Amino acid sequence: MATITFHGAAQEVTGSCHLIESEALGRILLDCGMHQGGDVVSRLQDEDFPFNPTNIDAVILSHAHMDHSGMLPKLVHQGFAGPIYCTHATADLLDIMLRDSAGLYERDLERENLKLKRQGKKLVKPEYTMDDVEQTLQQCIGLDYGEQHDVGPGARLMMHDAGHILGSSIVELTLTERELNKTLVFSGDLGKRDAVLMNDPSLVRKADIVLMESTYGDREHKTKLDTLNELQSILSETWQRGGNVMIPAFAVGRTQELLFYLGCLHQQGKLDNWQIFLDSPMAIEVTRVYEKWVDLLAEEDIARLNLKHKLPLEEFLPNLFLSVTPEDSMAINRIARGAIVIAGSGMCNGGRIRHHFKQRIWNRNNTLIFVGFQARGTLGRILIDGAKNIKLFGEPYVVKARIETLGGFSAHAGQSGLVNWIGHFKPRPKVVLVHGEPRAQQALAERLWKEQQLRVTIPTNGDSLVF
Incomplete structure (x- = not known):
């Protein structure tokens, strides 16, 4: 008998963390992710583990995105000493992402403690340090x-x-107890079929229970061609207005896909004379990891890039400039028109994109393009929901830039993709929907019942079930 308890991504999209307990397995976490939104210092203070980290035997990590991996250093800081199983490519990406996240956290904590010190208040102790990141990677x-x-x-x-990002995994666990086998499958984040650079998600056909993500359980995505045409149209309109384009991009996956699309437009002569700035040191490093693991990417797209051992960005997209230093980033502010700025963070809660908002979000000639899911509570979600006024660095700003959303860039399967994937399991397993907001989960549940007579469970945070 095994028990699963849901400690995150239960009727919400971020904070993936599921505890499995059984005689065959011990106590293992599927993912150990951070919730997105709000101030990272406060968030790390407030997010306590509802279990003792020293009692966890291992972690199985589906992929490197922070909402699946971001709490690992805190888990280690509090005594977790077991193995963290992941793909080789995920381990390489973690080396970049956890270090970057820790660096941002240390800087934010330093600023917060300086403010508290001036006010004569008690200082905040770090929830983890760079040493914990080093130990996590080991x-x-x-x-x-x-x-x-x-x-x-x-x-x-x-x-x-x-098929979600480089190294992303569907987890298959087979437990043997009292000479009986039980199989649990955790989808992680499922990619969509025909996604740029990525292979289609693998089809797993047998399980007793499936934990399936449901981020886009209530909608579909546009095709590659439709997405490329829509991007070209938005860029052309902004070019005619004499404006600039800001794109908050996740460093892993979305940035590489976006560069591919821009390169395709350039090769077709449809990119005008835009100057393109990748203003994210982490995204630049991640792109080099994609080069290293090029054999894991989709053969068709790799052939289109004429790749052998690396991504020749300088040839495929010659108007691309890599902004590494803060000085490189600040120099972009001097460009009055014709700049496409791709910068982190993807949900606009930190990173260099907020500095570009400060310079450009109040100008109606400019365009802000969202190419990824924006979780509740994030600045990105606030902007998509139509906010006309926001605060940046403690100062008010009016939002006059055009806001566009390109759903076709999503690295997640849409509703039909999820229905198709789960439909390959024979016989029908018990299905649990995770990693989705309630509206999306309910829409997906209704379609699964209508088309496959498949009843699903939708747990809330802290719920447990036996399988």
């Missing part, structure tokens, strides 16, 4: 897709390509 054990690995006295792990 605990990672990289696996190949399709490789079987023992993770408990009666448990085997196999990872399959989820």
Whole structure:
């Protein structure tokens, strides 16, 4: 008998964390992610683990995005000493992302403590340090897709390509208790079919229980061609207005996909004379990791890029400039028109994109393009919901830039993709929807019942179920 308890991404999109307990497995976490939105210093203080980290035997990590991995250093800081199983590519991405996140956290904490010191208040102790990040990385054990690995006295792990970002995995766990086998499949974040650079999500066909994401359970995505045409139209209109374009982009996955699309437009002679700035040191590093693991990417798109061992961005997209230093970033502010600025963070809660908002969001000639999901409570979600006034660095700003959303860039499967993927399981497993907001989950549940007579469970935070 095994129990799953949901400690995050339950009727919400971020903070993925599910605890599995069984004789065959011990106590293992599926993901250990951070909730997105709000101030990171306050968030890390407020997010306590509802279990003792020293009692966790291992973590199985579906992929490197922070809403799935961001709490690992805090888990280690509080005593977790077990292995962290993930793909080799995910381990490489974690090396970049956790260090970057820790650096931002340390800077924010330093500013917060300086303010508290001036007010004569008690200082905030760090929830984790860079040493904890180093230890976290040492605990990672990289696996190949399709490789079987023992993770408990009666448990085997196999990872399959989820097609979401580089290294992303569908987790398959087989537990043997009292000579009976039970299989749990955790979708992680499922990619969409025909996504740029990524392979289609692997089809797993047998399980007793499936934990399936449901981020876009209530909508579909546009095709590659429709997305490319829509992007070209938005850029052309902004060019005619004499404006600039700001794109908050996730460093992993979305940025590389966006560069591919821009390169395609350039190759077709449809990009005008835009200057393109990748203003994210982390995204630049991540792009080099994509180069390293090019064999894991979709063959068709790699052939289109004429790749052998690396992404030749300078040839494919010659108007691309890589902004590494703060001085490089600030120099972009001197460009009055014709700049496409791709900068982190993807949900606008930090990073360099907020500095570009400060310079340009009040100008009606400019355009802000969202190419990824914006969680509740984030600045990105506030802007998509139509806010006309926002605060940046403590100062009020009016929002006059045009706001556009390109859903076709999503790295998640749409509703039909999710329905198709789960439909390959025979016989029908018990299905639990995670990683989605209630409206999306309910819409997906209704379609699954209508088309497949499949009843699903939608847990709330803290719920447990036995399988």
